[in-house]
Amino acid sequence: MPEKELNVLKPKDFASDQDVRWCPGCGDYAILNQVRRICAKIGQTRENSVFISGIGCSSRFPYYMETYGMHSIHGRAPAFASGVKLANPGLDVWQVTGDGDGLSIGGNHLLHVLRRNFNIKIMLFNNRIYGLTKGQYSPTSEEGKKTKSSPMGAIDMPLSPLSVALAAEASFVARAVDVDKDLGEVLERAAKHEGSAFVEIYQDCNVFNHHAFKYATDKDSKEDHILRLEHGKPMIFGKDRDKGIWLDGNRKPRVVELGKGIQADDLLFHDEHDESLSFLLSRMTYPEFPEPMGVFYQIEDECYENLLQKQVDDAIEAKGKPDLQALFNSGDIFEVK
Amino acid sequence: MAASTNTEVPQSNKPTEELASAVIRFAGDSGDGMQLAGTQFTDTSAIFGNDVATLPDFPAEIRAPAGTVAGVSGFQINFAASDIHTPGDEVNALIAMNPAAFKAHIDDVQQGGIIVVNEDEFTKINLRKAGYPEGYNPLDDEKYDNKYRITKVPITRLNEETLADTGMSAKDIGRCKNMFALGLIYWLYQRPIDTTVSYLEDYFGKKKKLPAVAEANVKTLKAGYFFGETTEMFPVRFHVARAPVAPGKYRKIGGNEATAMGLATAAQLASKTLVYCSYPITPASDVLHSLAAMRNFGVKTFQAEDEIAAMCAAIGVSFAGQLGVTGTSGPGLALKSEALNLALMMELPVVIINVQRGGPSTGLPTKTEQSDLLQALYGRNGDSPAVVIAAQSPGDCFNTAIEASRLAIKYMTPVIMLTDGYIGNGAEPWRIPNVEDLEPIEISHPVFDEKVEWHPYQRDENLSRPWAIPGTKGLQHRIGGLEKAHITGNVSYDFENHQFMTDLRRMKVEKVADSIPDLEVHGEASGDLLLVGWGGTYGSILTATDRAQAAGKKVSCIHLRHLNPMPKNLKSILGNFKQILVPELNTGQLRMILRGKFLVDARGLNKIAGKPFLVEEIEDAIKIVLNGELGDREYLTPRLHKVDINDQDIDLAKFGINAVRL
16 A cells, blocks of 8 residues: 655645636635645545535536546435445545435435445535526525525425434534635544545525525624534634523523623533534524534444445455355255266 | 255155156245245256256235235246256146135146145135135035046145144144145155255254254155155156256256356456445345355445445446446336436446346236336437346356456446346256356556556547546546546537447447357248247247247247347348247337347237246247238237137227237
């Protein structure tokens, strides 16, 4: 195995020769830049990296990375990525998906890739709209959303991608905003996680759903609307860091102001290894709550591709090296002379 | 792996009738262990040296209500002193474990045939469950007595008495009665019992750690055998001598098992890891089961969350440089078609096994059919040429799986391999190949050379693109389902490029014909009638052709393994015969292709009854065609085991449909 060439590659070395064709001002550009930066920073190599996507605006991503890549079919990227890992567990596999690709047509595959814990980094670009097909509502569009396919307002109940990921036994669950400073750190932690890492990225579709996340990006007010999670720290937020999350007697989270009889130590503390807490966080939505950002949940667990490889190794250890002739000769044989 | 001895049974005083072949069928409730009795009889006969062919027939429901006709499970074995290719038309001996089994199978037994019934089960309740009228018992009906040689044996009671002192529960004792019946039939056909004895000892005694159960089964097996010897119930015993076959080592092999072994072998010949990605579906699941047990051959199996994921994962495997294979049956192939098209567009090697079953929709999951040919050839969006090949017998699944893998890799293309429920679940003796005789599968993955310009969609002399795999420095590239620019593989919406690439994909698959052998005509190279078959109907068509030739008729047959592309000499063969008949277990899918592709007046023999052809049905069709009775009608359909030109279908005629069948 050749040694990883640490810090030799620059972010631009991860840029392919293809022109990036997202709409000017699309949130995808910021994410692309962060991913290239993180790949270089953590010493990932171009030849060992594989980016796999489905269909949708976000799924054009692999074309812009100077790595191996597959722009597959709608919703199925987790299954292709799983296959790549089955064949070669040593590759660094990233999956790029969106709210339609990952949660609508591909919802089933997302559940299974997460529960199996393949070592795959999954970035779900959530813009709460169908962009490539020019503006229909998606599984994360808010109730009542008026679009071309819902002129009287969407009557579908939206789902929370992170609640789904947690229920599907994901071993790493996080959220970030496309233009936020913390996106890079979240992606870096995801990249270093051994197992399936699910990262929801709030991404602005400035053509069909502009400002869907204005509350989380507006310079003046965003700190009042998001909660930056830090493991082992009390949940404090606000521009002046004067608000916090407190659990009431019915184990319901409440937004409280610090100072008036409530100290930081009384607040809820973040614990990345606490399943129930992470689920509770995944249910907190704007405007009732600040929306949590950062790593919700992270545990160590065996990866599917390694467990499978171990079964193969164990079987060879127990039964001996592959011998086709012995396989042919198994069962009752009889000789005709 | 014990090499069993061909111990002859002890000599008996009973007279022996020598038979050239015999067809027997075990039938009982689906919980009665008929499949086990049948497979044991098959193993024993194969080891004895007969040629064998089998037809298991079980209900779609795992446990249909006990005692009903819907819950009847059957297993038919044809064993012979000569080379045979089918499980046989008429049943010579039926073993019916209950009234429902009797009712479901009695019409298939030849006149004068032997019927052994478990008379204990012909109770009022069971007769009612079988749907017989109140107060009626077929065993008391003279019409059956006159037509068949019925022997009533109290199998339930004799089995109970045999095992009375074992201390086993009544239920467990009842489960052993299939072995009593098997023992009796072994005696009747002079088969050695030692293969089954060692099976029972290995399976129940060693594997399941139930030595008491093994002992009980052996005891009742022997009791059944000795019952035949000591009672006067059967005036004569039968004997079927060994078949003269080519020297070598043989074993019995089932079709799905052969497919699994072929795939594992192909991977080793290619120095690749086989990753078999599949979602359970009848009748293909046994391929998954067989491969899941082959971890020590480096085989990885992946039970995906659905058919689509299985196909996609197999493609991911191939993209990453190993041998990706998926297996399914008809409805599963429909689900895989979008992803299959992606593999075709990305030009990656992948093998898709389709063990066909009765359709459309859920159809007849446990019954056989050949009605996915057009789906395999054309069931995708766009102009989508895939390589399609079909296995013709259980043992042939081994070779076909290797060839499918070889073509997929050589031409960087998806290859669909068609088998069917009949050959997948059927079994035959298989001459064990020598590993050294198998030709390696050559692969060369490109490596980076800065002096050489390299592109992912450049092509070699086979029009095949390079298989550059992740992990290879300097060859990073992106592929996907959008149209590719020639050579560079970049996304291209250029209309001339699309025309060019569409032609190129077609030409590449047509070029596969360079790698497939010419068809061989069975019989004279020209004549009055050519039968054209494909897939699992091989045995019936071959046997019917042999019989027609023996009767002096100018009839020959060909059998297509390669459905796309077809062998280069097919056209000239078709031109050498006055008439062409295409027997298929569908409504005429190959016939349509032959007519469209070669402008020949091919006629059909089409059966869609969930069962393989009887040889007799093809013989009847040959007669009708040669006698000029077909007129301008395009096809014949057998009904009730007969192809009858005058038999009008009244029900259909009521709807104004009267040209459909003859």
